[in-house]
Amino acid sequence: MSADTDYDETTRKTSGPDTVAEFADTRKGFVSRLQHALHVNPALVPLFVLLASIVIFGLLLGSKFFSPFALTLILQQVQIVGIVAAAQSLVILTAGIDLSVGAIMVLSSVVMGQFTFRYGLPVEVAVTLGLVTGMICGYINGWLVAVMKLPPFIVTLGMWQIVLATNFLYSANETIRAQDIEANAPLLQVFATKFSVGGAVFTVGVVFMVVLMLILAYVLKHTAWGRHVYAVGDDPEAAQLSGVNVRKTLISVYMLSGLICAFAGWALIGRIGSVSPTSGQLANIESITAVVIGGISLFGGRGSILGALFGALIVGVFTLGLRLAGADAQWTFLLIGVLIIGAVAVDQWIRKVSA
Numbered sequence: 001m002s003a004d005t006d007y008d009e010t011t012r013k014t015s016g017p018d019t020v021a022e023f024a025d026t027r028k029g030f031v032s033r034l035q036h037a038l039h040v041n042p043a044l045v046p047l048f049v050l051l052a053s054i055v056i057f058g059l060l061l062g063s064k065f066f067s068p069f070a071l072t073l074i075l076q077q078v079q080i081v082g083i084v085a086a087a088q089s090l091v092i093l094t095a096g097i098d099l100s101v102g103a104i105m106v107l108s109s110v111v112m113g114q115f116t117f118r119y120g121l122p123v124e125v126a127v128t129l130g131l132v133t134g135m136i137c138g139y140i141n142g143w144l145v146a147v148m149k150l151p152p153f154i155v156t157l158g159m160w161q162i163v164l165a166t167n168f169l170y171s172a173n174e175t176i177r178a179q180d181i182e183a184n185a186p187l188l189q190v191f192a193t194k195f196s197v198g199g200a201v202f203t204v205g206v207v208f209m210v211v212l213m214l215i216l217a218y219v220l221k222h223t224a225w226g227r228h229v230y231a232v233g234d235d236p237e238a239a240q241l242s243g244v245n246v247r248k249t250l251i252s253v254y255m256l257s258g259l260i261c262a263f264a265g266w267a268l269i270g271r272i273g274s275v276s277p278t279s280g281q282l283a284n285i286e287s288i289t290a291v292v293i294g295g296i297s298l299f300g301g302r303g304s305i306l307g308a309l310f311g312a313l314i315v316g317v318f319t320l321g322l323r324l325a326g327a328d329a330q331w332t333f334l335l336i337g338v339l340i341i342g343a344v345a346v347d348q349w350i351r352k353v354s355a
Contacts, residue, residue, distance in 0.1 A: 042295040042296070042297075042302060042304055042307060042347075042350070043303075043304035043307035044295075045295050045307075045343070045346055046293055046294045046307045046311050046314060047307075047310050049293075049310075049314055050310045050313055050314050050317065053314060053318060053321070054066075054071075054317055057317065057321035057324075060321075060325065061321065064324055065320070065324055067199070068198060068199035068200035069199055069200065070320065070324075071200070072200040072201050072202055072206070073201075073320065074313060074316040074317055074320050075202070075206045075209075075316075076201075076202075076203055077316050077319070077320070078209075078313060078315065079191075079203065079206050079208075079209045079267060079271065080105075080205075080264055080267055080268055080271055081283070081286045081287060081290055081312045082209040082213070082290070082308070082309055082312040083208070083209050083212060083263060083267060084102065084105060084261060084264045084283050084286070085286075085290035085294070085308040085309070085311065085312050086212055086305060086308060086309075087101050087257040087261050087264070088101055088257070088287040088290075088291050088308070089216075089291050089296055089303070089305045089308040090216070090229065090257050090305075091152070091253060091254065091257050092233075092288075092296055092297075092298060092300065092303075093220075093229050093230060093233045093253075093296065093300060093301065093305075094229060094232050094233045094250060095233045095234075095236075095300025096145060096153075096156075096250075097153055097288070097298075098141065098152070098156045098254070098257055099153070099156040099159075099160045099284050100137065100156045100157075100159040100160040100284075101257065101261050101264075101283060101284055101287055102160075102261075102280050102282070102283030102284040102287070103159070103163035103164045103167065103284075104134050104137045104138070104159075104163055104258055104262065104265075105261040105262070105264045105265040105268060105283055106164075106167055106265060106277060106279060106280045106283075107133060107137070107163050107166060107167045107170075107265070108131065108133050108261065108262035108265035108266070109265030109266065109268050109269050109275055109279075110167055110265075110275060110277050111126070111129055111130040111133045112126045112129070112130035112188060112265070112269065112275070113126075113176045113181075113188065113269070113275030114126075114275075115129050116184075116188065117176055117180065117184070117185070123187045124187065126185075127187065127188070130262055130265060131259060131262045131263070131266075132262075134258040134259050134260075134262025134263075135255050135258050135259045135262065137163060137261075138254040138255040138256070138257050138258020138261070139251065139254065139255045139258065141155055141156055141254040141257075141258070142251035142252070142254030142255055143251060145254065146246070146250035146251050146254075147247060160284070167277050168277055171277040173277055174277070175274055175276045175278075176274055176276075177274055178274045181269070181273070181274065181275070188266070188270070188275070189269060189270045189273065190204055190266075190270060191203065191204045191205035191208065191266060191267040191269070191270035191271070192270030192271060192273070193270075203270070205267040205271065208263070208267065209309070210309070212260070212263075213305060213308070213309045214306075217304065217305050217306050220305060225249070225252070228245075229253060230301050230302075231244050231301070232244065232246050232249050232301075233299075233300030233301035233302075234300065234301030234302070265280075268280055286312075286315070289311070289315060289336060290309075290311035290312040290315060291307075291308045292311070292340050292343050292344060293310075293311035293314055293315070293336075293339050293340060294307030294308040294309070294310050294311030294312075295307040295311075295347065296308060297347050298344070299347075311343075314339065318332055318335055318336060322335075
């Protein structure tokens with residue numbers, strides 16, 4: 001059979017009305033496949049950094065760092081940041097930002113303490129009112145962003161100042177001591193309850209943080225509401241045309257964020273032992289840091305909330321590791337700053353490929 005005959009036969013087999021067009025896959029190189037994998041699973045980068053940092057500090061410090069007690073101590077130290085980062089992640093996924101998360105957290109804790117000790121309400125009622133306070137603050141943020149169309153940065157910056165001032169005015173800058181809470185309202189410190197598993201020591205706050213992250217990860221990935229959150233963050237106009245109620249979605253996100261911050265305020269009482277209006281001053285920056293290092297895009301619409309958990313743990317690992325190594329505390333800020341810039345650079349790299 002001649003070459004021309006072979007060509008004709010091949011042409012008849014690969015063409016015709018019943019043939020589906022095939023296009024060559026341009027993603028054949030390792031770099032392209034890596035970029036695609038990171039786009040599909042953005043939490044892979046912070047997970048790799050977390051595991052690498054644990055291994056490196058474990059090799060450098062030995063059993064002083066690489067032990068169940070030390071590793072669970074990291075979880076205890078980042079539980080507040082992790083819970084607040086969960087709230088921040090929801091807002092950032094909608095292409096917004098919430099600068100009031102720390103203030104809402106502290107105000108909610110102050111409401112719980114003041115309604116228990118100043119007004120003598122049952123602690124269960126006081127806790128409920130504190131949680132409602134967080135939701136109300138979140139609703140106001142969401143209403144201003146979704147209905148009034150104000151920029152999230154400006155809205156939450158103003159809410160941060162308002163809530164912070166309300167916090168100090170309402171509490172009269174009064175701290176409720178740990179001894180009083182332990183004697184009269186131990187429920188306020190329930191998140192500090194410890195239990196051991198082998199040589200590891202966990203708290204209720206740590207368990208709450210992990211369970212919260214897992215639930216939110218499932219909801220965002222497997223429910224219609226979660227898909228709407230990503231759609232609004234990616235392109236709100238296209239989401240609206242697709243039938244997504246953008247206004248309702250945004251308000252629900254900010255309300256849920258406020259509620260989570262209120263739970264963080266409850267956990268904060270257990271963490272520091274007292275109700276202090278001056279606590280949690282860096283929660284805003286720390287939560288944004290965890291989210292950015294965790295690979296959630298500041299442009300919205302992309303990222304995994306588990307990445308925020310990994311981001312918080314990375315900060316905890318560096319903080320404890322450098323402290324055990326006897327390094328100056330400023331090295332922690334330097335390395336975290338490098339990680340933030342690196343995380344944003346990786347996000348831009350992934351977005352360029354996926355565009």
